[in-house]
Amino acid sequence: MQNTNPIKEAEFKQPNILKHFMNVIKRNDLTHSYIFNGESGSGKLSVALSITMRLFCTNVQNNFPCGKCNECIRISRLEHPDIVFIKPDGRSIKVDQVRFLKSEFSKSAVEGNQKIFIIDQAEKMSTNAANSLLKFIEEPTGNIISFLLTSHKNRILPTIISRTQVVNFKSLPQHVFNQELKSSGVSSTDFNLIGTMTNSAKVAKQWFQDDWFNQLKKSIIRWFQLIARKNSESFIAVSSDILPLVKTPSQKRMAVNMMIQIWRDVLQTKYVPSGSENLKFPQMSGILEKVANHISEQQLIKIIEIILESNRLLSINVQFENILESITLQIMDKLNY
Amino acid sequence: MSYRALYRVWRPQRFDEIIGQNVITQTLKNALITNQISHAYLFAGPRGTGKTSAAKILAKAINCPNQKDGEPCNKCAICKAITNGTLNDVIEIDAASNNGVDEIRNVRDKAKYAPTEAKYKVYIIDEVHMLSTGAFNALLKTLEEPPANVVFILATTEPQKIPATIISRTQRFDFKRIRPKDILKQMEHILKSDQIDYDDRALKLIAKSAEGGMRDALSILDESMSYGDDKVTYQSALQVTGSVTQDLLYDYFVEVVDHDTKSALMNVQKILADGKDANRFIEDLINYCQDLLLYKQSPQMIEDHELSVFDDRFKSLVKKVDDRIIYKIIEEVSNIQQQMRFTSHPDVYLEVLTVKLANIKITPKSSDDGNQGLIDQLSGQVKELQSEVKALKKQSIASQSKLTKVNPEHNKPRPVHKERHEQPVKINLEKIYPVLNHATKKDLNRIQNAWQELLPMLKVTQRAIMNVSKPVAASSDGVVVSFEYSFLYRRADSSKELIQALEDGLNRIIGYSPTIVFVPSQKWPTIRKNYITSNYLKQHSDNQNHHNQSSQSSSGDHSSDSNSKSDHSSSDSNDKNDPKNDHENSQPNPIVKKAIDLFGNGIIDVKND
Ligand SMILES: [Zn+2]
Ligand SMILES: [Zn+2]
Numbered sequence: 037m038q039n040t041n042p043i044k045e046a047e048f049k050q051p052n053i054l055k056h057f058m059n060v061i062k063r064n065d066l067t068h069s070y071i072f073n074g075e076s077g078s079g080k081l082s083v084a085l086s087i088t089m090r091l092f093c094t095n096v097q098n099n100f101p102c103g104k105c106n107e108c109i110r111i112s113r114l115e116h117p118d119i120v121f122i123k124p125d126g127r128s129i130k131v132d133q134v135r136f137l138k139s140e141f142s143k144s145a146v147e148g149n150q151k152i153f154i155i156d157q158a159e160k161m162s163t164n165a166a167n168s169l170l171k172f173i174e175e176p177t178g179n180i181i182s183f184l185l186t187s188h189k190n191r192i193l194p195t196i197i198s199r200t201q202v203v204n205f206k207s208l209p210q211h212v213f214n215q216e217l218k219s220s221g222v223s224s225t226d227f228n229l230i231g232t233m234t235n236s237a238k239v240a241k242q243w244f245q246d247d248w249f250n251q252l253k254k255s256i257i258r259w260f261q262l263i264a265r266k267n268s269e270s271f272i273a274v275s276s277d278i279l280p281l282v283k284t285p286s287q288k289r290m291a292v293n294m295m296i297q298i299w300r301d302v303l304q305t306k307y308v309p310s311g312s313e314n315l316k317f318p319q320m321s322g323i324l325e326k327v328a329n330h331i332s333e334q335q336l337i338k339i340i341e342i343i344l345e346s347n348r349l350l351s352i353n354v355q356f357e358n359i360l361e362s363i364t365l366q367i368m369d370k371l372n373y
Numbered sequence: 374m375s376y377r378a379l380y381r382v383w384r385p386q387r388f389d390e391i392i393g394q395n396v397i398t399q400t401l402k403n404a405l406i407t408n409q410i411s412h413a414y415l416f417a418g419p420r421g422t423g424k425t426s427a428a429k430i431l432a433k434a435i436n437c438p439n440q441k442d443g444e445p446c447n448k449c450a451i452c453k454a455i456t457n458g459t460l461n462d463v464i465e466i467d468a469a470s471n472n473g474v475d476e477i478r479n480v481r482d483k484a485k486y487a488p489t490e491a492k493y494k495v496y497i498i499d500e501v502h503m504l505s506t507g508a509f510n511a512l513l514k515t516l517e518e519p520p521a522n523v524v525f526i527l528a529t530t531e532p533q534k535i536p537a538t539i540i541s542r543t544q545r546f547d548f549k550r551i552r553p554k555d556i557l558k559q560m561e562h563i564l565k566s567d568q569i570d571y572d573d574r575a576l577k578l579i580a581k582s583a584e585g586g587m588r589d590a591l592s593i594l595d596e597s598m599s600y601g602d603d604k605v606t607y608q609s610a611l612q613v614t615g616s617v618t619q620d621l622l623y624d625y626f627v628e629v630v631d632h633d634t635k636s637a638l639m640n641v642q643k644i645l646a647d648g649k650d651a652n653r654f655i656e657d658l659i660n661y662c663q664d665l666l667l668y669k670q671s672p673q674m675i676e677d678h679e680l681s682v683f684d685d686r687f688k689s690l691v692k693k694v695d696d697r698i699i700y701k702i703i704e705e706v707s708n709i710q711q712q713m714r715f716t717s718h719p720d721v722y723l724e725v726l727t728v729k730l731a732n733i734k735i736t737p738k739s740s741d742d743g744n745q746g747l748i749d750q751l752s753g754q755v756k757e758l759q760s761e762v763k764a765l766k767k768q769s770i771a772s773q774s775k776l777t778k779v780n781p782e783h784n785k786p787r788p789v790h791k792e793r794h795e796q797p798v799k800i801n802l803e804k805i806y807p808v809l810n811h812a813t814k815k816d817l818n819r820i821q822n823a824w825q826e827l828l829p830m831l832k833v834t835q836r837a838i839m840n841v842s843k844p845v846a847a848s849s850d851g852v853v854v855s856f857e858y859s860f861l862y863r864r865a866d867s868s869k870e871l872i873q874a875l876e877d878g879l880n881r882i883i884g885y886s887p888t889i890v891f892v893p894s895q896k897w898p899t900i901r902k903n904y905i906t907s908n909y910l911k912q913h914s915d916n917q918n919h920h921n922q923s924s925q926s927s928s929g930d931h932s933s934d935s936n937s938k939s940d941h942s943s944s945d946s947n948d949k950n951d952p953k954n955d956h957e958n959s960q961p962n963p964i965v966k967k968a969i970d971l972f973g974n975g976i977i978d979v980k981n982d
Binding site: 198199210296314337344 | 599634642728
């Protein structure tokens, strides 16, 4: 499953947190339950696995796991019998999965006396699943440590949060992420835009495997240019340019996100013209400046709010075509066609 | 793994060690001392407030052979076994993972058998609201015919999800959110006894972010310690809670108020680039605004009650910024907060918010502050009172023949409104009087108790308004709430949403939603006095002398305010008197009695005015 070495990845992405935990283990201060909160790609799983390896490794070196012994290898492949890894089965983590986890742990540890469970995307636990985990997290029988990984801590049951220690994972510093992107062959003009969509270079790389990302970006830029020129062709561009490119839910989210980001660039240009290094579409600076000069504050804020609001409709299964068309119509209306 | 989380190490083992729930623990101890043990208890309240701890202590105290003053000894075999969860007669059930009927049936079957080692079999059912309907029915059957020597303790964070039939068979205790001050004290106690260094500001920050739960507080404290190399530093507390420093908040606030969009945007971008949580920043910002408002109103009060650290820069803002701007900011921020909860673009929302905030403008000069405003208000009040007195006199004379028989509720005095013009504050006597007609001390006490619990349920903006409110009279279906500041009164009175939230909240806490009427506190004594006097007039309309006497006393005299205001909650009033007496009895005495019933003894001086 996991083909890179978790320790290396953790060291690269979250050196401070990794070092912190290695020391915590050395002091014997590890507690029984953690929530790792941070964007996907911020290294939550690799830190959790590194901690696990440190606990099981038969050949600890300089307070770090060796990464080579039988224990370390089985852990990095998620094949160790004393580690249970759960992730959403479909859209949610169901109560049966938590029951399975608990039954696994009611047996004594298979090999040692230490057991670890990791729940990925823990915010997707159903309320029942989360509730049934409560007691278990608080008073685990035996030597059990739990790691709940999430990118949306706010969606986790408060009674669970209060029973755990929360560790906030910062998003990768832009320069670290850029370095990753660069080595994946991504052009530097796209760094900022990609940064708003993922923290994982691996994911970004996939977007560039075919020309898909560039095509989507071009279609959004064209849409923006048409709207900026108050050209009602923009409405047609939605179905002719953008729609054919987006199929999956995550592609839909990316399309709307690009719309948000390009208008956010207008906001940046209007108020912080010196901050051009933050632009997500730096190649567009000329037209951005023009739009920024002509648009009123009220119009601009309203437009961004329109797109943000529509973005929320994505999760309640409104037809995507309708969403984009409604965004376009509303913006045209705000700009007084 | 040897480290045990603080909240587990410091789990209370005696009632005395439970923080912030003195009324409950004292009641339980008294019951134990007098050996009055119920078959079923319901412990309701927010997370981390001590419900499960209290349940286990109760289980121990019931069974401990050395129980003293209602406390378990924690040394005998029984106590120890219960603490360790190994005593067979004390059964802890996690309803969340056992929500099936079968489990509860099982409980029912087994409950029949006498305890083996202890005196009482105790079932602690945690998160009991998670039981299925079938399971509730099975539980109900058991509670209807409770086996001897079995005690059920049901604990829940969501009592409103428990069927009324179950609740009615239990003795209910409502655990309150723990005050930040008490949380702070407990953390200090823990750190001192563990000889751990700490920064005062860090503890205050943690106490504030714990939202009334001791467990939350201790978890955050744990985490801060592990980052601060076993010290609790301000930096590590900021990191763990994700808060920003007061300095940063100040800078942002000033930029926004000065309409410096650019700097404010750059500031917010930096905050996010530092990995701070946008939601947390929004919370911090609202708290900062609230502190500003409260400090404006009563510096002393807030320094006593709140845990914020107020530096000179903060104080300079208090002087500089208009209330209305702060209110506008709070309004905008909480609007965004609602939308932001489920978004994947918190940073964009925050930038939009920043532009909006930096654009807030108000028309200069309000009548809320400054002496002229106050004078206008007072002279308006005087006029209003004079006209009310006139109206009362006229009315009571005109309608004296009818009044002797008719129920006062249908014949409340109607003040004449024509004579007033441009009053600063409108008061809804038509709504207030019906409440007063049926007000009792008992109802008032109940609402006052609920009030403390109610405030944390509100949205932050609403809480800011309601913090200075106080229930001053209540009947079985209505309550009068007074406000310390008239501008807050006006805000509250014009917000349907707020009234709705209060009604819903009260419904959750006390099981019904009374009609809520607001009054500004400086008018309350007069309203109250007028009411009592007019009642008096009604009942004694045959006696002309009394008119003069009483109308004099109702002419807006404020001298008794300071006496009566703080005495509303005194509980030594007598309940002997039957309100019916008021209509038949022609002695002046019942009115005073009624007054005492309504408001406590402090009102007694009305008669002597
Ligand atoms: Zn190893
Ligand atoms: Zn004992």
